[in-house]
Amino acid sequence: MMQIPRSSKNARGTIQCDNTTMHLLQANDFVADAIRKAVNERNILLINIVSSAGSGKTTLLQETAKRLKDRLRIKVLVGDLETERDAERIKQTGIEALQIVTGGICHLEAQMIWQAMQKIDIDNTDVLIIENVGNLVCPASFDLGEDYRITLIATTEGDDKPRKYPKMFLTSEMMLISKADLLPYLPFSVEAVIKDAKEVNPNIEHITVSSTSGEGIEAWCNWLVAKLKEKRETNLVADAAQTV
Numbered sequence: 001m002m003q004i005p006r007s008s009k010n011a012r013g014t015i016q017c018d019n020t021t022m023h024l025l026q027a028n029d030f031v032a033d034a035i036r037k038a039v040n041e042r043n044i045l046l047i048n049i050v051s052s053a054g055s056g057k058t059t060l061l062q063e064t065a066k067r068l069k070d071r072l073r074i075k076v077l078v079g080d081l082e083t084e085r086d087a088e089r090i091k092q093t094g095i096e097a098l099q100i101v102t103g104g105i106c107h108l109e110a111q112m113i114w115q116a117m118q119k120i121d122i123d124n125t126d127v128l129i130i131e132n133v134g135n136l137v138c139p140a141s142f143d144l145g146e147d148y149r150i151t152l153i154a155t156t157e158g159d160d161k162p163r164k165y166p167k168m169f170l171t172s173e174m175m176l177i178s179k180a181d182l183l184p185y186l187p188f189s190v191e192a193v194i195k196d197a198k199e200v201n202p203n204i205e206h207i208t209v210s211s212t213s214g215e216g217i218e219a220w221c222n223w224l225v226a227k228l229k230e231k232r233e234t235n236l237v238a239d240a241a242q243t244v
Ligand SMILES: Nc1nc2c(ncn2[C@@H]2O[C@H](COP(=O)(O)OP(=O)(O)OP(=O)(O)O)[C@@H](O)[C@H]2O)c(=O)[nH]1
Pocket: 051, 052, 053, 054, 055, 056, 057, 058, 059, 060, 086, 133, 134, 135, 178, 179, 180, 181, 182, 209, 210, 211, 212, 213
């Protein structure tokens, strides 16, 4: 599994911040490492979904839950500034979801995830998905201990976002181009967005999806299942190596 550095210590590029910010990020990284250890011990795949507000994160998670809930134990932690609406929407699909109300904070921090993990049935989980607060800026700086960071970019947002918000695309392993059903009506070039995203991060993968038409949803779900399998196989090899 490829690891993209996200922490304050090793994020690519120079961190331009004052001492307070640096302390905040160091404290965050400490908890993120604890989360990573906790999910690895339990063989859980941890996914962090980020995007601008309204790009289709919750709708995608509803579709993902509908398709995978009979095969995998999926749980969702969802962050918003206010309201429990997104958690309610996800729970309607029949899976466990917990809302994290940040009360105005524009991103989720590792400490919030750690606390939320104590409130769900974490031991009976295969895939834990975090829906981050909707914006392409602040969530990029906060490692939540995730295995993979997924950025949604909706066709309605314009295809120029990867170069304007590079840190998010740089620190993501997957770009989901969402609301593909609207492509016929919008001046959005899938080729251009992929080209720009690859210029920022040559390793980023991409799938074009629509929660409305269903395009790409199976490919996305297959990707998730494959990553869980890959993680479990890697952990098995590591365990065997320790017993030698
Ligand atoms: N046409 C179209 N609309 C979509 C699609 N996915 C989501 N939407 C609509 O886009 C709007 C926002 O969707 P959400 O899933 O709530 O977006 P979100 O990213 O979770 O939003 P925040 O949590 O507020 O950041 C809703 O009106 C959805 O119905 C899609 O694939 N196609």
